[in-house]
Amino acid sequence: MPVKNGRPTVLSVLPFAMMALVTAVDIGTGPGVGFLPLVSLGPAFAPLVGGWRRTACIGVIALLLCAGLGWYNDLLDARRGYMTFAxxxxxxxxxxxxxxxxxxxxxxxxxxxxxxxxxxxxxxKPVPRLAGQIRAAVSYMSAVAEARIGGDLYEVVASPHGVRVMVGDVQGKGLEAVETAAVVLGAFREAAPEEADLAAVGRRLERSIERQIEGEKFVTAVLAEVRAEEVTFLNFGHPAPLLVRADGSVTWPEPTVYALPLGLHAHGTAPPEAYRTDFRPGDQLLLYTDGVTEARDADGRFYPLAERAHLLKEDDAEAALEAVRQDLLLHVNGPLHDDAAMLLLRYR
Structure with a gap:
């Protein structure tokens, strides 16, 4: 990429700068010092950017400089001059x-x-912007450079039993995490419209992981079902959602006892119990992964999500999430160390 913002990049001008520097030093020091072989530094840096035509052109320029400096140093007929050309x-x-x-x-x-x-x-898949009385928006940031996908997952499904959503975080990184996320998402998309009870959806997810995922892999997840101005939660060891009331007050709907993540219930532990809270017009529900709340600044302080709830006052849901995302990146002031997903629900 030779040009950025209308100006040559350092790498694009480096071959010419090296040849110009060698030429200036050779002429400045006079004949006999022997800087002529350093002209080959120009063609050496040429392959960093551009195509073969540019590289060949820089090579031709270097040969012309060799001819000029060889004449200046009286080396055109000497062995050292031939070796420089070669x-x-x-x-x-x-x-x-x-x-x-x-x-x-x-x-x-x-x-x-x-x-x-x-x-x-x-x-x-992109979440539906409108599902019944619910307005949804999502933000996803991968900790892996250039990655478009990672171990965090989310989904929104409009079912006959209400709007059902899920946000989860897969243990581990890489392709294995993506494979596990695909299993969980597939099971949720299949079960959410069919099962009348949210707990039954959770059991379907657990069975899918037990059948298809090998080893000690697990997924923390929170399931939510919005129906009749009420939201029901099922929490599998996941951070509690952030509920912002219409008056601006903030609460964290938490279960009485946290259950183990999906994939670990083969150890004989009890499944999670559903719990409920009001979700009325004007309220906002933010589900997220721990890559948000565990993001640290230079002093090691966690991102204060509750203190940033005022950023969600934007009229547009996507703009509200973007404000939180930008504030999170400003807090970290560098690359994220974990994937960060956020799913915002608004009761219209």
Whole structure:
């Protein structure tokens, strides 16, 4: 990428800068010092950006400089002059091979990214903006550079039994975490419209993980069902949602006892018990993963989500989540160390 914001980048001008520097030093010190071989630094840095034509052009410029400086240093007929010409030609040829290999890797990387984007569209589909009386918005940030998808998951399903949502966090990272997320999301999308009871949806998720996931993998998750100005929760070891009332007050609906995450109930522990709270017009419910609340600043302080509840006052749900997202990045002042997903529900 030779140009950024209308100005050449450092890498794009580096070959020319090196050749100009060698030329200036060689002329300044006078004949006989022997800086001529350093002209090959120009073609050496050329493959970093651009295509083969640019690399070849820089090689030609380096040869012309060699001819000029060789004449200046009276080396055109000397062995050292011939060796300098040969080194420039060799470095340029190696640069052309390097450009070819780099461009091939860039094509492969572009293909991988397109596949990742397709996987995201299948796995983490856009949530419906309107589901009954509920307005929904979502934000997802991956901790992995250039990644479009990770171990956090979310879904919103409008069912005959109310609007059902899920936010979860898969143990681990990488492709195995994505595979587990796909199993959980598939089970939720199948069970949410069918099961009359939210606890039955949770049991379906547990059975799917037990059948299809090997090893000690688990998923923390919170399920919510909004119906008739009331929200029912089922919490599998996940951080409690943030409920912002119409008057601006903040509460954290928590279960009496936290249950184990999905995938660990084979140890004989009791399943989670459903608990309820009011959810009336003007209220907002923010479900999130621990990548939000456990994000630390330079002094090691966690992100104070409750203190940032006022950012959700934006009229547009997406704008409200974007305000929280930007504030979270400002708090961290650097890359996230964990995936961070947020799902905002508003009672219209």
């Amino acid at each position: 080194s420039v030609v060799g470095v340029t040829a190696a640069g052309l091979v390097a450009v070819s290999m780099r461009q091939k890797r860039e094509v492969e990387l572009a293909n991988v990214r397109s596949i990742a984007e397709a996987a995201q569209r299948v796995l983490l």
